[in-house]
Amino acid sequence: MKATARAHTNIALIKYWGKKNQNFILPYNSSLSMTLDAFYTDTTVEFNEAFTENQFFLNDNRVNNEMATRVFDHIKKITTLLNQPNLPHFKVWSTNHVPTAAGLASSSSGFAALTAATVKAMGLELSKSELSRLARLGSGSATRSLFGGFAMWSTGNDLTSVGSAIDEHPEMDLHLLAIETNNARKKIPSRSGMQNTVETSAYYDAWVEKAKNDLDLMTYAIKQNDFELLGKVAENNAMAMHATNLAAVPSFTYFEPDTLIAMQTVQELRDNGISCYYTLDAGPNLKILTQSKNIEAIKTYFNKKLPKASIIQATFGPGIQYLS
Amino acid sequence: MKATARAHTNIALIKYWGKKNQNFILPYNSSLSMTLDAFYTDTTVEFNEAFTENQFFLNDNRVNNEMATRVFDHIKKITTLLNQPNLPHFKVWSTNHVPTAAGLASSSSGFAALTAATVKAMGLELSKSELSRLARLGSGSATRSLFGGFAMWSTGNDLTSVGSAIDEHPEMDLHLLAIETNNARKKIPSRSGMQNTVETSAYYDAWVEKAKNDLDLMTYAIKQNDFELLGKVAENNAMAMHATNLAAVPSFTYFEPDTLIAMQTVQELRDNGISCYYTLDAGPNLKILTQSKNIEAIKTYFNKKLPKASIIQATFGPGIQYLS
Structure with a gap:
C-alpha cells in the first residue's frame, strides 16, 4: 500500500481570492491557471501495519508542526470520504521542488501530489476530477494542479467545485x-x-x-x-x-x-x-x-x-x- | 487694483478622486481635509492699464508654460463669471512654500490664493463660500483651502459643490x-x-x-x-x-x-x-x-x-x- 505521485505547481492567471465556505473550501469566483514545468512536488504515501504512528517527512526531514497536522488531517479526510476507516498508520515523504511559501503556491503541487499518492496507495482509482475535489479540501489551488497546460477551478458546491482542463497541450508560446x-x-x-x-x-x-x-x-x-x-x-x-x-x-x-x-x-x-x-x-x-x-x-x-x-x-x- | 492673498495647502483625510463633471470640476464624493500651517502660497494679482500683456511669475521666475495658461484661464473665468469683462491686462506673482507636485497638492493653496487675490484686486468682496466655488474651477482641492482647521468639500452642483468649515479651530492634538x-x-x-x-x-x-x-x-x-x-x-x-x-x-x-x-x-x-x-x-x-x-x-x-x-x-x- 505505497504510491508516489508528482504534481506541478500552477500560477493563477485569474486569481482565487476568498472562500464562500471555509469548511469545504468553495471559492467565490472561478480561477484559471497555467501549470508550470519547473516547480513540482514528489510525494510518497505508504500505509503499513508495521508503522506505530503517522509520520511526515518534508525534503528528507521529519516535520512535526502545523504543516504535518494539515497533511495528516487531509489524509484522514480522504480515507473517511472514501469509506476506508480502518487503514493502518501511514508515512508521507514529500520533496518540494518549489521555493516554499514565497508566493509560488507550493501548497498547490503539495496537496495535489498528496491526494493522488494517498488514493493510489489505498488501491483506488479515481478520475482527475474526483481527485481534484479531494485535493480542494487540502488547498484550493491544488484543484488545478491535477491538470496540465491551462486549467480552471470552478466555483460551485462540494461536488461541482473542481478543476478541469481548459487545454492540456496549449499551442501558445508562453x-x-x-x-x-x-x-x-x-x-x-x-x-x-x-x-x-x-x-x-x-x-x-x-x-x-x-x-x-x-x-x-x-x-x-x-x-x-x-x-x-x-x-x-x-x-x-x-x-x-x-x-x-x-x-x-x-x-x-x-x-x-x-x-x-x-x-x-x-x-x-x-x-x-x-x-x-x-x-x-x-x-x-x-x-x-x-x-x-x-x-x-x-x-x-x-x-x-x-x-x-x-x-x-x-x-x-x-x-x-x-x-x- | 492690486491684492495679495495667502492660502495654506491642505491634506485630504477623506480623498477626492474623480469628477462627475469635468468642466465644472464636480466630484463624485465629498472630501474632508486638514489645512496645514507649514505649506502655503502667497499670490499677488494686479490689473493695470499700463500692462501690455498678461504675465505670471512663479517663485520670482517668469513662467510661460501650461501652468501659466491655467492661471490665465482661471482669472478669465473669474472675471467672466463676475461680469467684469473689460478689465485691463494683469500680472500674477506667486510664491509657493510647498514642494511643487510631489504629492503635497500645491494646486490647493495655489488656486485658493489666486482666486482670493484676483477677486480682491477687482475690488469685490465675496464670502469664503463664494470664493471656494470659484477656486474649484481651477482645482478641486482648492475649495477646502479657503478654510482653516478641518474643512469639507461637498459633492453637488456648480453652486452647491463648495468648501465649508467643519471646525476652524479644532481642539484635537493633531x-x-x-x-x-x-x-x-x-x-x-x-x-x-x-x-x-x-x-x-x-x-x-x-x-x-x-x-x-x-x-x-x-x-x-x-x-x-x-x-x-x-x-x-x-x-x-x-x-x-x-x-x-x-x-x-x-x-x-x-x-x-x-x-x-x-x-x-x-x-x-x-x-x-x-x-x-x-x-x-x-x-x-x-x-x-x-x-x-x-x-x-x-x-x-x-x-x-x-x-x-x-x-x-x-x-x-x-x-x-x-x-x-
Missing part, C-alpha cells in the same frame, strides 16, 4: 520567469489574508464580478492564442486582487519595495518594445509572462535592475503523474 | 509629518490618474460608496476628538483610493519603493506603541498623522530607516488671509 527577491516565508498567509479581505474589503463584491469578466476574456485569449490579451488580463486581474487588500480594514499589502521595482522594470521593458506582463500571488515575488524570443532580453535587463534577484524560468507543465 | 523621499514632479498627474480610474476601474462605484461611509466616520471622529479613529479612517480611506488605481485598465500606482518602506516604518512604530497613521495623495510621499508626544520618536526612527528622506512638520493652518 513562458514564466519567477523573479525571486525575497525567499522568506510570507508574513500574511494567503488563508488569513483572503479571509480578512472577504470580511472587510469594500471592494470584495466588485472583485468577484471583475474576476468573472476577466475569466471570460482569458478563456477567449487562450482560444485565440492571443498572448498580448492573456498578459494584459492576467496583469490587471492580479492587481485588482491586490487592490482588494488595500481596501480591507485595516489595509494590508503583499507588495514590497522590490515588487515595485520589478513592476517598474517590466514597464520599462514594455516601453522598449519587449512584450511582457506580470502577475503576483499572495507574496512579494513578481512572475513575468512572456514569449520565447524575449526571455534573454528580460533576464539581462533584470540582472541589471535587480542584481540580487534569482530568476527561474518555466513553461507549461503536465498534469498529475504517478512515479510508482 | 500633527502631520510629510516624509519627502522623492521631490520629482509626479509621473501621472492626478487629473489624468483619477479620470482613467473613473472610466475604467471596476472598483470605482464601491469607492464612492466607501468614501461616503468614511466621511461619516471621520466627522464623528472629529466631533469626539478621537485621534485614533481619525487616523485609522484616514489611512484606510487613502489606501482604498490607491486601490482603485490598481484596478484601473491598465493598472497603475503612485506607490514607489520608498513609499512601502515608509508604510512599513509606520507599522513598526505602531507595533512599538507609538501611535501614528499615514495618508498618501497622488504621489509617492507618505504623510504621517500623529500627536505631539510622539513626534520626536517618529522623526528619530524615520531618520534611521529612511535617512535620505526629509521630514517636514505641520499642524493646523488658518483659512484664507489677505496680506495687502
